[in-house]
Amino acid sequence: MELLIASAIGALTAAGIYLVLRLRTFPVILGTSLLSYAVNVFLFATGRLVVDQPPILRDDVTSYTDPLPQALVLTAIVISFGMTAVVVIIALGAYLSGNDDHVDDQPGLFSEDGDDADSEMGSDYAGGGKTTTTEGSA
Amino acid sequence: MTHWIILPVVLPALLAAIIVLGVRHHLMLQRVFALAGTGTLLAIAAGLFWTASDGTITLYQLGDWAAPFGIVLVADRLATLMVLLTAILALLVLLYAIGSGWDSRGQHFHALFQFQLMGIMGAFLTGDAFNLFVFFEVLLIASYGLMIHAGGTKRLRAGVQYMLFNLLGSTLFLFALGTIYAETGTLNMADLAQRVAAASADQTAGLRTASVLLLMVFAVKAAILPLHFWLPSSYASAPAPVAALFAIMTKVGAYAIIRFYTLVFPPSLTSMEGLFDTWLLPAALVSLAVGMIGVLGSRSLDRLVAFSIIGSMGMLMASVAVFTPQGITAALYYAVHSTLAAAALFLLVDVVRDRRGSKGAALVEAPPMAGGALVAGMFFAAAIAMAGLPPLSGFLGKLLILDAATGSALVWWVWAVVLGSSLIAVVGFSRAGSTIFWKAHAVPVPDPGHDTDPEDVQGSREPRDPPAKAPALPMVAIGGLLGLLVATTVFAGPLNRYLTATTDQLFDPAPYISTVLETPGKEIKSHYDDHGEDKGDDHGAEAAGDSHGSEESH
Numbered sequence: 162m163e164l165l166i167a168s169a170i171g172a173l174t175a176a177g178i179y180l181v182l183r184l185r186t187f188p189v190i191l192g193t194s195l196l197s198y199a200v201n202v203f204l205f206a207t208g209r210l211v212v213d214q215p216p217i218l219r220d221d222v223t224s225y226t227d228p229l230p231q232a233l234v235l236t237a238i239v240i241s242f243g244m245t246a247v248v249v250i251i252a253l254g255a256y257l258s259g260n261d262d263h264v265d266d267q268p269g270l271f272s273e274d275g276d277d278a279d280s281e282m283g284s285d286y287a288g289g290g291k292t293t294t295t296e297g298s299a
Numbered sequence: 300m301t302h303w304i305i306l307p308v309v310l311p312a313l314l315a316a317i318i319v320l321g322v323r324h325h326l327m328l329q330r331v332f333a334l335a336g337t338g339t340l341l342a343i344a345a346g347l348f349w350t351a352s353d354g355t356i357t358l359y360q361l362g363d364w365a366a367p368f369g370i371v372l373v374a375d376r377l378a379t380l381m382v383l384l385t386a387i388l389a390l391l392v393l394l395y396a397i398g399s400g401w402d403s404r405g406q407h408f409h410a411l412f413q414f415q416l417m418g419i420m421g422a423f424l425t426g427d428a429f430n431l432f433v434f435f436e437v438l439l440i441a442s443y444g445l446m447i448h449a450g451g452t453k454r455l456r457a458g459v460q461y462m463l464f465n466l467l468g469s470t471l472f473l474f475a476l477g478t479i480y481a482e483t484g485t486l487n488m489a490d491l492a493q494r495v496a497a498a499s500a501d502q503t504a505g506l507r508t509a510s511v512l513l514l515m516v517f518a519v520k521a522a523i524l525p526l527h528f529w530l531p532s533s534y535a536s537a538p539a540p541v542a543a544l545f546a547i548m549t550k551v552g553a554y555a556i557i558r559f560y561t562l563v564f565p566p567s568l569t570s571m572e573g574l575f576d577t578w579l580l581p582a583a584l585v586s587l588a589v590g591m592i593g594v595l596g597s598r599s600l601d602r603l604v605a606f607s608i609i610g611s612m613g614m615l616m617a618s619v620a621v622f623t624p625q626g627i628t629a630a631l632y633y634a635v636h637s638t639l640a641a642a643a644l645f646l647l648v649d650v651v652r653d654r655r656g657s658k659g660a661a662l663v664e665a666p667p668m669a670g671g672a673l674v675a676g677m678f679f680a681a682a683i684a685m686a687g688l689p690p691l692s693g694f695l696g697k698l699l700i701l702d703a704a705t706g707s708a709l710v711w712w713v714w715a716v717v718l719g720s721s722l723i724a725v726v727g728f729s730r731a732g733s734t735i736f737w738k739a740h741a742v743p744v745p746d747p748g749h750d751t752d753p754e755d756v757q758g759s760r761e762p763r764d765p766p767a768k769a770p771a772l773p774m775v776a777i778g779g780l781l782g783l784l785v786a787t788t789v790f791a792g793p794l795n796r797y798l799t800a801t802t803d804q805l806f807d808p809a810p811y812i813s814t815v816l817e818t819p820g821k822e823i824k825s826h827y828d829d830h831g832e833d834k835g836d837d838h839g840a841e842a843a844g845d846s847h848g849s850e851e852s853h
Contacts, residue, residue, distance in 0.1 A: 181467065186459060193466045200473040207481040230480065233429060237473055240436045244469070247443055248462045254447075255455035264460060266532065 166206050173199035186252040186262045190245065197241035204234045303350075304359040304372045306343050307382055307420035310336060315413035323407075330397050333409040337390045340416065344379070344386035351379040352797070354804060356814045358426075365820030366426070367487035373426035373815060376801040377631075381423040381554055384635055385547050387783065388642055389416055391776045395646050396540035398772025399653070404449035404538070411448070414441035415544065422551050426815055428479065428486040431555065432472050435520075439465050442548065445541040446533060457536035464529035468519040475512035482506055489815035491563045492808055495570075503570040510564045510571060514579065517559070520552025523579075523616055524586035527609050531593065534605035539649030542601075543642035549612050550634050557619060557627060561805040562812075566622050580620035580709055584716040587613030591720035594727035600651060600660040603731055604644045607685050610720060611637040614687075617717070618700040621707045624802045629699035631798045636692040636787055640684040643780035647678050650773060651735060662731055667739040675736035677777055682728040684784050687721050692787040697721065699795070 173195050180192025208227030216228040256262040314336040322328040350357060351374050359372040374382075393412065395401075402408040418438025425431050447458040480486055482505040483494040498506055515526065522530040530549075534542045564571050590610025597603035615637065618630035652660040654668035668674065680691065687693035697717060704713040787794060804811070 181463075186463075189463055193463065193470070196467070196470045197473075200470050200477070204473060204477045204480075207477040209481075227484075229486075230477075233476075233480070236429070236433065240433070241466075241469070244436070244440065244462075244466055247440065248459070248466060251443065251447060251455060251462060252459045254450075255452070255459045258450070259452040259456055264463065266460075 162210055162212070166202060166210060170199050170203050170206070173202070184263055184265060186256065186264055189264050190248055190252060193248070194241075194245055197237070197245070201234050201237055201241070204230055204237055206230075207233075301357060302359070303343060303347060304357055304374045304424060305361070307340060307347070307386075307424065308372075308417055310340055310343070311413040311417040311420065315410045315417065318413065319407060319410035326403055329409040330402065333393055333412065334390075334397070336413065337386070337393050337416070340420075341383075341386040341390050344383040347374050348379040348383040350374070351376050354800065356804075356811055358814050358818050360818065360820045363821045365818065366815045367485050367490035369820060370430050371426040371487065371815055372424045373811065374424060375811060376797075376804050377554070377558065378423045380631070380635075380798075380801060381547075381550070382420055384550075384638060385416065385419050385423070388547055388638060388780075389544065391779045392540045392543045392642060392646075394779075395543070395773050395776035398770045398776060399539070399649065400770075401449070401538050401540050401649075407444065408448055411441045411444040412544070414438075415445060417441075419547060419551060423554060426488050428488055428491065428559075429476055432469070432476060435472065435551075436469060438548065438551070439469070442541075442545065445544070446537045448538050448541060451536075454536045454538075457532040461529050461533035464519070468516055471512060471519070472516040475509050475516055478505060478509035478512060482509060487815065488558070488562055489808075489812040492812055493816070495563055495568065498570070500569075506564075506568075507570040507574075510560075510574065513559060513564075514556065514574065517552045517555045518579075518582070518616075521549050521556065521616060522552070522586070522609050522612050523582050524589055524609075524613070525582075527586060527589075527612075530609055531602055531605040534608060534645075535599070535601035539645050539652075542605075542645040546608065546638045546641035546645065549608060550615075550638055553612070553615055553619065553630070553634055556616070557630070557805065560622070561627070562808050575620045575622050576708060580617060580707070580713075583613045583616035583620050584709075584712060585613070586610070587617060587720050588716055588723075589613075591724040591727065595723050595730070597727070597731075598662055600648045600662060600731055600735065601645075603662075603727065604641065604648055607644065607724065607728075608637075608641050610724060611641065611685065613720075614697070614700060614717065617713055618703055621704055621713075623703060623706055624799070624806050625706075626700075626703040627805060628795065628798045628802045629696065629703045631801060632692075632699055632787075632791075632795060633696035635794070636684065636696045636784065639780050639784050639787065640681055640693060643677070643681040643777055643784065644685060646773065646777045646780070647674065647681055650674055650777070651678070655735075662734050664734060664738045664742045666742050671736060671739065673774065675732070677774075677781060678732055678736065680781050680784070682732060684781075686724040686728050688725060690788065692784055692791065695788060695791050 177192045177195035177199055180188045180195060183189055183192065208230035211224075211226035214224050214226045215222060216226045216231055219225075252262065314332055318329050318332050322332060347357075354376065357374040358366075359374075360366065361370045361372070363369070389412075396408065396412075415438055418434050418436075418441055421434035422431055422438060425434055443458065443462050446461055447454050476486065479491065482502050483491055483498070485491055485494060495506060519526045519529075534545060537545065560566065560571075560575075564574075566572075566575050587610050590606050590608070590613050593606030594603050594610060597606055611633070615630050615633050618626045618633060620626075648660055651668065651674060654670070654674070655665050658665035684691040684693045687697040701714060701717060704710050704717075707713060
């Protein structure tokens with residue numbers, strides 16, 4: 162079982178890292194999701210793998226599985242789920258307003274000749290506002 | 300048990316909820332709540348600072364559970380110092396955001412701002428490694444919202460980069476925490492310190508992996524090369540008050556490094572060998588050099604300031620990496636100074652961008668701006684502080700760092716890079732300042748029609764000065780930051796003595812550990828049903844032994 166879990170974590174991490182290094186947002190977000198799955202399984206395994214034991218401390222229980230990693234994994238799952246939702250929404254907002262979903266700096270975008278900064282701030286106000294709302298409620 | 304320690308976390312959380320649920324549609328009420336809350340926060344922070352200033356370490360057990368089972372908050376000198384710095388910065392930044400109207404350019408600015416404060420305060424106060432992760436996430440998720448506040452394509456794209464980078468950082472953090480837990484069976488920092496110190500030789504590999512992973516996570520936060528790529532675009536694109544508040548966020552990374560590596564993983568352990576002098580110090584020096592070269596190479600003022608943050612973080616971490624009490628003291632002094640200087644610079648960039656109209660923050664010549672003399676004077680002062688020229692605190696900070704580095708093996712490298720990069724920074728800042736403020740007078744006032752500003756009076760020889768728009772509050776906020784910089788310079792002696800005491804506390808972790816671990820709390824009951832009986836028995840200790848036993852069974 163240890164071998165299975167370890168190779169699952171390894172495979173997920175490897176695939177995640179490969180996807181994270183892609184250029185467009187969709188594969189990158191998939192990659193971060195895979196990485197967060199990998200880390201969740203990893204956290205789960207940090208309390209050692211014990212089969213068929215209660216995760217609880219009682220007087221009459223002599224053998225149990227460590228409950229703490231399960232609580233940690235639960236927290237980590239909730240957080241990574243929320244973060245992924247936020248990043249999907251904001252990446253979508255960036256794609257819709259810029260019509261381009263590259264993650265890296267595209268030539269010209271950050272060229273800073275100062276002519277575009279003000280005009281786009283106004284015109285895309287609605288899109289930005291909407292995204293912020295979604296973030297707030299997430 | 301005093302409850303004051305939890306207030307810096309709870310107060311912003313409650314306020315944010317009130318603001319977002321109750322007064323969402325009333326900007327004025329939001330401002331009142333936010334200002335009152337941040338003011339109260341400052342008072343509480345000052346109180347905590349005062350309590351901790353005589354060296355007492357105050358402990359707060361959440362739910363009254365004793366460490367290492369419950370989560371604890373710990374207020375010692377370092378934590379309260381950072382909390383106070385955050386509260387001061389937050390109040391001034393909030394004043395600027397209100398004065399400049401940034402908070403009205405999108406929704407939920409104040410709520411997110413309070414959540415951000417909650418995360419930062421929690422990260423400084425917590426005494427539990429996993430709780431540190433949770434507070435990191437709180438401050439990050441709020442910062443995502445603040446980062447893209449007011450929208451705009453450029454900002455959203457920079458926001459996506461920032462988020463993805465930090466998502467990876469969080470994943471790495473979890474891997475590090477998992478490794479630590481697998482090796483030691485605890486996540487409470489004081490308990491970790493004991494168990495890491497008592498670790499057997501065959502745990503060295505695991506602990507070293509964990510500590511290197513953690514160092515990488517915190518280096519991402521502190522923007523140390525080569526993990527700094529998220530910073531320039533995101534800080535340059537973020538709304539100015541947000542970027543100014545983010546000046547403390549890089550310090551969260553520095554704080555976490557100082558806290559973790561003085562308490563849990565001191566460099567004297569065999570498993571930590573070479574981590575600081577072989578890896579962190581060169582990385583810090585490279586970030587210092589690259590940051591200051593970035594200052595010279597930037598073509599716009601906002602990116603210039605963002606690169607100067609990388610440079611200043613490099614300087615700070617170089618001092619941390621020396622890892623002597625003297626080095627940490629210098630690093631703390633520099634942290635206070637560079638937070639204030641960076642915040643002032645970001646706010647000034649926004650003023651410049653605002654007043655130059657279509658030219659924005661780009662380093663090109665444009666007609667003189669309204670009230671240019673005051674802005675130029677303030678920029679001059681802030682740039683002097685940031686570049687580390689006398690007479691302001693940057694110079695003192697740098698002197699302290701140079702002095703602290705004399706014991707290091709790489710002392711000549713440190714001296715060469717610190718002094719060389721300062722020269723580059725001076726050139727970069729003076730080039731930017733002279734382009735924006737001096738060359739402005741050489742530019743002919745544009746003929747009407749060329750300028751897009753409708754309020755520009757035709758044929759007027761006066762620089763543009765829309766009468767309705769000259770709020771004093773933003774300048775007051777920036778003035779406050781600069782005043783604090785002057786205060787850090789004037790009171791450098793007392794401040795430095797205080798920071799030396801702080802460092803002494805850090806390098807003698809025994810009181811911290813005993814305060815955290817030996818304060819009794821509610822004990823873990825062995826029986827589910829008989830709550831309230833047999834208080835104070837040692838089942839807690841027994842349970843600790845059990846969990847340790849289960850992890851040794853591998």
